[in-house]
Amino acid sequence: xxxxxxxxxxxxxxxxxxxxxxxxxxxxxxxxxxxxxxxxxxxxxxxxxxxxxxxxx
Numbered sequence: 001x002x003x004x005x006x007x008x009x010x011x012x013x014x015x016x017x018x019x020x021x022x023x024x025x026x027x028x029x030x031x032x033x034x035x036x037x038x039x040x041x042x043x044x045x046x047x048x049x050x051x052x053x054x055x056x057x
Contacts (some may be wrong), residue, residue, distance in 0.1 A: 020034065
């Protein structure tokens, strides 16, 4: 999945080997995210500076 906010573009993918989501492109490439999709989404939002109660526009 490609995610973008402004000029910041990153990619996240599921890896069966690790059994979790992993950054596949961007400054955190290779780092693992949570296996739970909702937790991983929170981690992705945090990486883009989007905290609870804030929206991406």
